[in-house]
Amino acid sequence: MKDFILNYPSNILKKDITYQILNDSKSISFHRTFKNYKKSPLYKLSALSNFLKISKLYVKDESNRFGLDSFKVLGGSYAVNQILKNKPKVSIFCTATDGNHGKGLAWSAKKYKKKCIVYVPKNTSKQRIKSISELGASVEQLEMNYEDTCKYAAKISFKMNWELVQDASWDNYELIPAYIMSGYLTHFIEMEENINKIKQPDLDIVIIQCGVGSWAASCIWYYLSRYGKNKPKIVLVEPEESCGVYQSLNENKRISPKGNLSTIMAGLNCGIPSKSAWEIIKRGCDGVIKITDAEVMSAMNLFYKPLSDDSKIISGESGAAGLAGLIKCIKDKKLKKIKDHIGLNKDSRVLIFNSEGKTDINSFSKIVEK
Ligand SMILES: Cc1ncc(COP(=O)(O)O)c(C=O)c1O
Known part of the structure; x- marks a missing residue:
């Protein structure tokens, strides 16, 4: 199987509930009310862009959002706020997570003095479990993969009348994932003072x-609704062993990934793509690239040991996947078709995201610090 897939955006956005919620998002005004709110940094890595022979390389660094090491809290916190506006008596929030979303939800529930119950799949590391419990949530590890853990959390929440705050949607569960996606909009809006200019980025x-795919869909929605056909090209990156969006695009229907689901990129090791995210992704992305663990490990090192005067960036396994995808696209001749498809060349201005810091310190130091 190829390491990439091309897609042709159609620019059509369905006027459904997800669309409405994204359109009505007040996430940035909400996030600005937090005492420790600070726009996350946008770095320009000039030495690395020279090395990669592109014009500019920007990195939006989410390794320290609200002290939680990942952007995910932007979604969970906004969802909790929206839910409580309509249902102030909710007392228990529940979710399934491979780490970062659970941390964000635990932190948000604590802010409102609510309980939080978090289920994690069998391969979640002790360190990630500890970080969620330290924020006051009760965490239970199940002998299941991520997708089945989500189903379990949904079932028990329904039975116990807990409020499920899942970052993926399925039939008849679309409202809360849409709140989460509209919470993610904050960091795209933050770049309006820099690269996301008014008429043209x-x-x-x-x-x-x-x-x-919820976060990528939020990104696609943002650029499509702000710039229409002048939107930048958007390419998604997935781990080879867990690439549900790639395989769904390949089969032209939303399916669970068929790989062995064994990757160090814990935050990207998911199941079937989110239903509402899939609707946006298939209409708006320009392609998908698959990367290996070895490729992401070398990207983590490149962030941590920067060239020349570039900023040093602390990036976890899922955090560095965008950089790994960019490097693969530039260096690997087998990806020439996608490189041409998105017009990646010496004049290109490219944005990538560091979506997490050292969320598993043990793993991070094995890969990077030693
Ligand atoms: C660090 C990190 N990056 C990226 C993602 C991908 O987000 P999504 O699952 O919405 O595609 C996640 C998801 O948990 C994550 O934790």
Whole structure:
């Protein structure tokens, strides 16, 4: 199987509930009310862009959002706020997670003095479990993969009348994932003071990693609704062993990934793509690239040991996937078709995201610090 797939955006956005919620998002005004709110940094890595022979390389660094090491809290916190506006008596929030979303939800529930119950799949590391419990949530590890853990959390929440805050949607569960996606809009809006200019972005290509696809869909929705056909090209990156969006695009229907689901990129090791994210992704992305663990490990090192005067960036396994995808696209001749498809060349201005810091310190130091 090829390491990439091309897609041709159609620019059509369905006027459904997800569309409405994204359209009505007040996420940035909400996030600005937090005491420790600070726009996350946008770095320009000039030495690395010279090395990669592109014009500009920007990195939006989410390794320290609200002290939680990942962007995911932007979604969970906004969803909790929206839910409580309509249902102030909710007392228990529940979710399934491979780490970062659970941390974000635990932190948000604590803010409102609510309980939080988090289920994690069998391969979640002790360190990730500990970080969620330290935020006051009760965490239970199940002998299941991520997708089945989500089903379990949904079933028990329904039975116990807990409020499920899942970052993926399925039939008849679309409202809360849409709140989460509209919470993610904050960090795209933050770049309006820099590269996301009013009429045209100072940007040609966005490369963004994906798990269930909610975050990438939020990115696509943002650029499509702001710039229409002038949007930058958007390419998604997935781990080879867990590439549900790639395989769904390949079969032209939403399916669970068929790989062995064994990758160090825990945040991207998900199951079937989110239903509402899939609707946006298939209409708006320009392609998908698959990467290996070895490729992401070398990207983590490149962030941590920067060239020349570039900023040093602390990036976890899922965090560095966008950089790994960009490097693969530039260096690997087998990806020439996608490189041409998105017009990646010496004049390109590229945006990538560091979506997490050292969320598993043990793993991070094995890969990078030693
Ligand atoms: C660090 C990190 N990056 C990217 C993603 C992908 O987000 P999504 O699952 O919405 O595709 C996740 C998901 O948990 C994550 O934790």
